[in-house]
Amino acid sequence: MKKCSKCKQEKELNNFGIDKKQCDGLNKVCKQCRQSFSKEHSKRLYEKNKIWNQNNVDKRKEYLKDWKENNVDKIKEYAKNNVEYSKEYYANNAEKLKNKRKEYYYNNKEATLLTNNTYRNKRKQSDPLYKLSVSLRSMISTTIKKNGYKKLSKTELILGCSFEHLKQYLESNFEQWMSWDNYGLYNGELNYGWDIDHIVPLSSALNENDLLKIVDLELKKVFERVNNIEFDVEVDDTLKKHLILVGTDTRFGARILKRTVQKWVDDAITEKILSDNPEKGSKFILSYNETEKKTDVKIKKQKKRKIK
Numbered sequence: 001m002k003k004c005s006k007c008k009q010e011k012e013l014n015n016f017g018i019d020k021k022q023c024d025g026l027n028k029v030c031k032q033c034r035q036s037f038s039k040e041h042s043k044r045l046y047e048k049n050k051i052w053n054q055n056n057v058d059k060r061k062e063y064l065k066d067w068k069e070n071n072v073d074k075i076k077e078y079a080k081n082n083v084e085y086s087k088e089y090y091a092n093n094a095e096k097l098k099n100k101r102k103e104y105y106y107n108n109k110e111a112t113l114l115t116n117n118t119y120r121n122k123r124k125q126s127d128p129l130y131k132l133s134v135s136l137r138s139m140i141s142t143t144i145k146k147n148g149y150k151k152l153s154k155t156e157l158i159l160g161c162s163f164e165h166l167k168q169y170l171e172s173n174f175e176q177w178m179s180w181d182n183y184g185l186y187n188g189e190l191n192y193g194w195d196i197d198h199i200v201p202l203s204s205a206l207n208e209n210d211l212l213k214i215v216d217l218e219l220k221k222v223f224e225r226v227n228n229i230e231f232d233v234e235v236d237d238t239l240k241k242h243l244i245l246v247g248t249d250t251r252f253g254a255r256i257l258k259r260t261v262q263k264w265v266d267d268a269i270t271e272k273i274l275s276d277n278p279e280k281g282s283k284f285i286l287s288y289n290e291t292e293k294k295t296d297v298k299i300k301k302q303k304k305r306k307i308k
């Protein structure tokens with residue numbers, strides 16, 4: 001048994017650490033006392049440092065800056081070695097980090113917004129791809145919200161191609177006056193600025209099914225126009241196939257589909273309305289007439305609803 005000089009308690013020898021300077025080869029102070037002392041000591045040190053840091057913010061910044069400048073390689077090496085670790089850490093603490101960011105955001109809302117906006121505006125001016133992606137993101141989410149849905153997928157997924165791909169596609173369709181400098185400046189004036197409408201790039205289509213989706217999108221606009229004048233439309237597969245065949249050749253640019261739909265769908269309906277003067281509520285059923293190379297329009301009268 002040995003008495004601890006700190007807590008003055010008699011304790012078994014295995015409660016004392018080794019200290020070769022002492023004649024019995026053991027520490028004067030028991031392990032428990034040493035432990036609590038070192039805990040308190042590091043706590044005091046931490047508080048001391050904290051106060052020093054608070055009082056010497058500029059000095060500290062300067063020091064850190066100097067250190068970083070003098071240890072670029074060291075930092076790089078460290079970062080390289082820690083990529084895997086960081087990834088793992090982020091994956092395991094995703095929720096925690098997210099909450100931390102959220103908390104910071106709410107506590108520093110105005111400052112954060114200002115920083116973000118400044119950054120965005122600056123980058124938009126120098127990086128057209130960034131400008132494009134920002135505006136598409138907001139356009140797509142506005143459309144989705146307007147229709148009462150929530151945006152769950154990434155914009156690129158909805159778009160069906162990467163932003164880089166879309167940028168190249170747009171560039172390939174530039175008219176002479178168009179550039180990334182006058183993108184987003186559309187104001188109705190001729191050849192002043194240009195903007196993006198809700199058009200899916202044809203070149204993003206990889207197969208006939210994709211093309212069909214794009215044609216359907218274009219047809220939806222027709223349906224809306226026709227619904228507005230109180231008629232209904234149905235376009236059958238033969239005509240859709242024909243529209244894909246003549247309207248989706250990307251060598252002729254994106255406007256070809258619009259013009260094709262106008263010719264084979266809009267114009268056919270208009271002609272039918274003029275010649276047959278159908279009753280409001282009638283349905284036009286459109287199909288492609290292979291032999292006469294024209295659109296056939298049949299009129300289906302609205303069924304009178306039976307009253308119960």
Ligand SMILES: [Zn+2]
Nearest residue numbers: 004007030033
């Ligand atoms: Zn003790």
